[in-house]
Amino acid sequence: MRTTKDVVVIGGGLAGLAAAAYLGRAGRSVALVEKAHAPGGRASTQESHGFSLNLGAHALYRGGAAHEVLRELGVRFTGAAPSPSGALALDRGALHTLPSGALSLLTTGLFPLAAKIEMGRVLGSLAATNPAPLAAVPVSAWLRDAFRTPEARRFVGALVRLSTYCADDDRQSAGAALAQVQLALSHGVLYLDGGWKTLVAGLRDAAVAAGVEILTGARAAQIAAEGGAVSAVELANGDRLGAGAVLVAASPRAAAALVPASAALAAHAERAVPVRAACLDVALSRLPRQRPGFVLGIDRPLYLSVHTGAARLAPAGGAVIHTAQYSPELAGGDPERELEDLLERAQPGYRGAIVERRFLPSLIVSNAVVTAEGGGPAGRPGARVPDLDGLFLAGDWVGPTGMLADASLTSARDAASAILSRRALDRAA
Ligand SMILES: Cc1cc2nc3c(=O)[nH]c(=O)nc-3n(C[C@H](O)[C@H](O)[C@H](O)COP(=O)(O)OP(=O)(O)OC[C@H]3O[C@@H](n4cnc5c(N)ncnc54)[C@H](O)[C@@H]3O)c2cc1C
Known part of the structure; x- marks a missing residue:
């Protein structure tokens, strides 16, 4: 046993980092294990030639629950809202003004x-x-x-x-x-200067300042239990971290694999249908056209946005454009080709300015569609796993509040409160 902590957090994305920061601030000893070489998960930003590329288009919902958690934890960021002016709608092959108010609704040829x-x-x-x-x-x-x-x-x-x-x-x-x-x-959304890595860095700093030990390149292989309660996290490298409580801030499948005996986790993994996107992200040395900065597909599930129109993500004169095909497994066709055509349509000649190009055919945007069958967000699993004492969950598939990063961060805060309110842990502290 390498060490024993009050809480071991598995997963160093937004949810794991935020929960660890709350727990550390409340005086708990916390270790966070992240299998990748750096924390961040899906909020990571790739840095290349002075450009910052998020993992697909990312926008922070102003007024969403994530904003509130980030403020509480003192995470600083800057950014701006994309402008609706000049936005277009692509419908059955034709581009039209995207209606955003009374005037554009009157003048658009879309309807x-x-x-x-x-x-x-x-x-x-x-x-x-x-x-x-x-x-x-x-x-x-x-x-x-x-x-x-x-x-x-x-x-x-x-x-x-x-x-x-x-x-x-x-x-x-x-x-x-x-x-x-x-x-x-x-409330609109914000594109963030420097990309979402600023949120990751802010949350990591908050966690470290609260005394959290962050172990990267550390894959949790199994959660051990004794007498119906969690006792340790076993890492793939053979290390064992003793734990009074364990918070899994990873996917439903990852959680189920860590505790094969948990029927509740197996059921969550079985039920969760991920929300996926095919993403073509490009960094350009120059923007062929100032407009359009935004195109929304109407008859096809397509998105294009020039994120440098609102946020600092590129060296002077450069541009970052994110495009996506929503739910590619349902959309059919060739998403890479469709997104290339969309880019060429909106920004003719963009290929001549490419500095970086990344196509990711099936990113998991959210671990679980919020289903009608499950009764909406209230049907998502809660923070506490009922069949193993001391086991908790956080992530975008957990808890009754919001979607995407809003769900990740509020479920992280809820899981931290649930852990802090555990009587056994309180007695040990
Ligand atoms: C293309 C795309 C667009 C998006 N756009 C938006 C947007 O506009 N607005 C918004 O709010 N959200 C958006 N999101 C969602 C947002 O990125 C996620 O909700 C958020 O980053 C999830 O954070 P998380 O910590 O819950 O999960 P993750 O980021 O998935 O973190 C889980 C972490 O756990 C680690 N892990 C897994 N298993 C183990 C193990 N066994 N041991 C150790 N570590 C492990 C993983 O490596 C990972 O780092 C988007 C996501 C994508 C992919």
């Missing part, structure tokens, strides 16, 4: 008159609709029942994809999706 009238009403009413009754309704049924014209359905469907990254309309909860669309429309 015929009947749809414009409906959209005028819809854009106003989306914000006022209560998402709670829609928790167990699939997005596809909501779109069919709540909107009259096919154009309005397609447009709201595109807003859902943009806000949730999920194109699985038959599975996703309309209530969860609508709440996410409302968050995006009411």
Whole structure:
């Protein structure tokens, strides 16, 4: 046994780092093990030739729960909101003005008159609709029942994809999706200067300042238990960390593999259907055109955004463009080719300016679609694993609050509070 800690956290993404920081601040001895050579997980940023490339397009939801946790932990970051002006919609091969207000709705060629009238009403009413009754309704049924014209359905469907990254309309909860669309429309998003590595660095610094020991290149292989309670984390290199509690801040499959005897974890892993995206990210020495800075696919699940339009991510004159095809396993076709065509359409000649190009065909954006069948976010697992005392979970598939990084960070805070409120641990402290 190398050492014994009050808590061992497995996973050094946003969730693991944040939970470790809260626990360290509360006076617990904490070790965090991360299998990669550096913390960050899916919030990592690749640095190359002075460009900062997030792992696919990342935007922080202003007013979301992540923002609140980052503020509480003193994580500093700067960034700006992307401008809606000059944004385009791609529908059946044609580019149109993307409606973002009354004027652009009147002038866009995206909708015929009947749809414009409906959209005028819809854009106003989306914000006022209560998402709670829609928790167990699939997005596809909501779109069919709540909107009259096919154009309005397609447009709201595109807003859902943009806000949730999920194109699985038959599975996703309309209530969860609508709440996410409302968050995006009411507060907007921030693209972060330097990329999401600034959040990782801030959380790591907060954890280290709170006394957390961070071990990188350290893969947890198994969680050992004695008498129905966790006792240690065994690492792949043979080390063993004694633990009063263990927090798994990794995927449902990783959690189930760490405790093969847990029926609860096996069930979570079995049920979770990941939200995936195919991402083509490019760093360019120059931007062929100032506009469009943003293109949203309406009939196809596509996204393009010039992130350097709002954030500092490139040397002078350079540009970073993120493109994505949502849920590629459902979209069909050749995502790499479709994203290249989208880039060429929006930024003709971009190939001549490429400094860095990265295609990632199937990134896991979120570990689990928030399903209608599960009753929306309330159906996600809680922080405490019921069949093993002292075992806790955090991540974007855990807890009743939000999606994406909002879910990761609030579930991390909830897991830290659940661990701190454990009577056994309190007695030992
Ligand atoms: C393309 C893309 C776009 C996104 N866009 C947005 C966005 O716009 N807004 C937003 O809010 N969120 C977005 N996200 C989601 C956001 O990145 C994640 O929600 C967040 O980073 C997840 O953090 P996490 O700590 O929960 O999980 P992860 O980042 O997955 O961290 C888990 C960590 O656990 C480690 N690990 C796993 N198993 C073990 C083991 N056995 N031992 C040790 N370590 C282990 C992994 O290496 C990893 O570092 C996006 C994600 C992607 C991929």
